[in-house]
Amino acid sequence: MIDVQRLRVLREVARHGSFNRAAATLRFTPSAVSQQIAALERGLGLPVVERSTRGVTLTAAGRTLVETADAIAAELADAQERLDRLSRQSARFTVAAFASGGRRLLPAALAAFSARHPEAELTILEREPEESLPLVREGRADLALAYHFDGPPPARPGDRSGLDWTPLAADPLQVVLPAGHPHAGRAAVHLAELAGERWVLGCLKTAGLMDRYAALAGFEPRVCCAATDYGFAQSLVGAGVGVALIPSVALGDTPGLVAVPLEPPAPARHIGVATPRRHRGASQPYVESLLELLRG
Numbered sequence: 001m002i003d004v005q006r007l008r009v010l011r012e013v014a015r016h017g018s019f020n021r022a023a024a025t026l027r028f029t030p031s032a033v034s035q036q037i038a039a040l041e042r043g044l045g046l047p048v049v050e051r052s053t054r055g056v057t058l059t060a061a062g063r064t065l066v067e068t069a070d071a072i073a074a075e076l077a078d079a080q081e082r083l084d085r086l087s088r089q090s091a092r093f094t095v096a097a098f099a100s101g102g103r104r105l106l107p108a109a110l111a112a113f114s115a116r117h118p119e120a121e122l123t124i125l126e127r128e129p130e131e132s133l134p135l136v137r138e139g140r141a142d143l144a145l146a147y148h149f150d151g152p153p154p155a156r157p158g159d160r161s162g163l164d165w166t167p168l169a170a171d172p173l174q175v176v177l178p179a180g181h182p183h184a185g186r187a188a189v190h191l192a193e194l195a196g197e198r199w200v201l202g203c204l205k206t207a208g209l210m211d212r213y214a215a216l217a218g219f220e221p222r223v224c225c226a227a228t229d230y231g232f233a234q235s236l237v238g239a240g241v242g243v244a245l246i247p248s249v250a251l252g253d254t255p256g257l258v259a260v261p262l263e264p265p266a267p268a269r270h271i272g273v274a275t276p277r278r279h280r281g282a283s284q285p286y287v288e289s290l291l292e293l294l295r296g
Contacts (some may be wrong), residue, residue: 006040007069013067017055079141093286095133096125097145100250109293137162142283144274163274171269173245174259184258195219198242201226202233
């Protein structure tokens with residue numbers, strides 16, 4: 001029988017990559033953490049971590065156990081949530097969403113949801129996908145409005161993500177130009193035609209995307225600013241600093257700017273909803289209801 005407490009210790013070691021940092025989180029001594037891991041390995045007959053001067057990494061057995069520990073933690077969190085609901089006689093429903101999607105896609109759906117479920121106590125968390133998906137996986141959010149760029153979605157049937165992914169919409173990136181730019185009146189423009197421009201990045205995650213599509217178009221982009229806010233990036237375009245690739249959902253109605261679609265091949269975000277695969281608790285009717293409203 002695998003000891004649940006030892007799984008908890010292994011999970012913290014995996015999170016922090018260090019016995020010392022795991023011990024601080026758990027309020028154990030580093031020696032106690034080491035003893036718990038050693039006892040777990042003796043019981044299994046397999047090593048679960050590899051120790052080096054650079055820290056601690058998981059073995060294949062360790063990764064399998066951490067996946068199990070994540071599932072157990074989510075089950076316990078779901079059980080605690082249901083118990084809390086019984087004690088409060090109210091229904092809590094937590095949604096995590098990225099900022100631009102939350103601003104454009106959530107309000108109408110949430111208004112209809114609240115009218116449909118007045119008993120639900122809504123909590124909205126603004127989180128990027130790298131934070132919101134773990135919240136759903138761990139049972140701390142019931143649903144995440146998220147996105148991914150080109151490539152596979154963050155969850156696929158039969159994988160070990162613990163999530164289901166429901167695609168909602170493609171969100172193509174458009175080039176934002178000053179209204180007086182020579183290409184501002186075009187129905188579409190090829191990225192290669194912008195090879196000589198200075199670029200403002202509205203999100204650090206688009207840097208690799210920009211490099212990849214620029215390489216396909218045969219040039220190396222000159223990046224003059226790497227911002228973390230699409231609104232700020234658009235204001236810099238308005239100030240004449242450069243041009244920017246902005247997802248359609250994040251476009252602002254800014255005087256003096258024009259958004260022009262890109263001719264293929266063109267980058268896009270793909271917006272969807274992440275929900276827990278295994279942990280179908282009391283919030284499941286709310287998950288299904290909001291999903292229906294978001295899908296329109």
